[in-house]
Amino acid sequence: DVVMTQSPLSLPVTLGQPASISCRSSQSLVYSDGNSYLTWFQERPGQSPRRLIYKVSTRDSGVPDRFSGSGSGTDFTLKISGVEAEDVGVYYCMQVRHWPWTFGQGTKVEIK
Amino acid sequence: EVQLLESGGDLVQPGGSLRLSCGGSGITLSNSDMSWVRQAPGKRLEWVSYIQGGGTSTYYADSVKGRFSISRDASKNTLYLQMNSLRAEDTAVYFCVQGHFSTWGQGTQVTVSS
Numbered sequence: 040d041v042v043m044t045q046s047p048l049s050l051p052v053t054l055g056q057p058a059s060i061s062c063r064s065s066q067s068l069v070y071s072d073g074n075s076y077l078t079w080f081q082e083r084p085g086q087s088p089r090r091l092i093y094k095v096s097t098r099d100s101g102v103p104d105r106f107s108g109s110g111s112g113t114d115f116t117l118k119i120s121g122v123e124a125e126d127v128g129v130y131y132c133m134q135v136r137h138w139p140w141t142f143g144q145g146t147k148v149e150i151k
Numbered sequence: 152e153v154q155l156l157e158s159g160g161d162l163v164q165p166g167g168s169l170r171l172s173c174g175g176s177g178i179t180l181s182n183s184d185m186s187w188v189r190q191a192p193g194k195r196l197e198w199v200s201y202i203q204g205g206g207t208s209t210y211y212a213d214s215v216k217g218r219f220s221i222s223r224d225a226s227k228n229t230l231y232l233q234m235n236s237l238r239a240e241d242t243a244v245y246f247c248v249q250g251h252f253s254t255w256g257q258g259t260q261v262t263v264s265s
Contacts, residue, residue, distance in 0.1 A: 040213070078252060080196070087246060087255040088188075088196065099253065131196055135251060139212045140186075140198040 045143035062132035160259030173247030181225035189243035
């Protein structure tokens with residue numbers, strides 16, 4: 040199975056400051072179409088997960104542009120340009136390139 | 152707006168069975184790729200099963216293969232997860248998810264305990 044490793048697992052951030060989460064896969068996520076199938080989710084306290092970004096860098100409708108995704112192959116990053124209070128929660132990366140699909144451990148973002 | 156609503160979660164004894172249902176509004180489930188994802192207390196999200204839209208291809212996590220079965224009833228616009236031979240480690244909130252995870256239900260709690 041493809042192992043997804045996120046870092047850090049806990050990320051205290053000052054409001055308005057940037058935040059960055061790393062996600063590494065044990066195998067390349069590049070498909071024959073040239074796309075890397077890496078997805079990011081946000082899970083706010085008490086809510087169901089919400090997809091933020093898919094295929095590495097495509098933001099979902101309604102997702103603020105302070106969220107951005109980048110990377111290729113096996114190394115990926117989610118960046119928040121300026122953290123807001125509503126961004127508190129756990130962020131997961133997930134690969135949908137290889138069966139079985141697998142998630143990272145999650146990164147908990149909190150306000151300092 | 153697409154909405155998904157799971158039901159069927161319960162407390163069940165080890166070795167028992169349970170069937171989860173997921174009803175959809177604003178979506179024809181039989182035409183959509185659908186998945187089940189679970190989250191055990193304090194654990195990461197875990198993909199459980201997938202069924203291809205418009206087809207019959209299904210996939211399962213190794214942890215549930217041979218025990219769980221995903222299916223749908225087009226006439227009822229409902230997705231199912233039949234869970235047999237349940238174990239304590241199957242205790243989790245189970246989410247019904249559309250497509251490539253664009254829409255999630257609110258989840259239903261399954262607890263396996265004697």
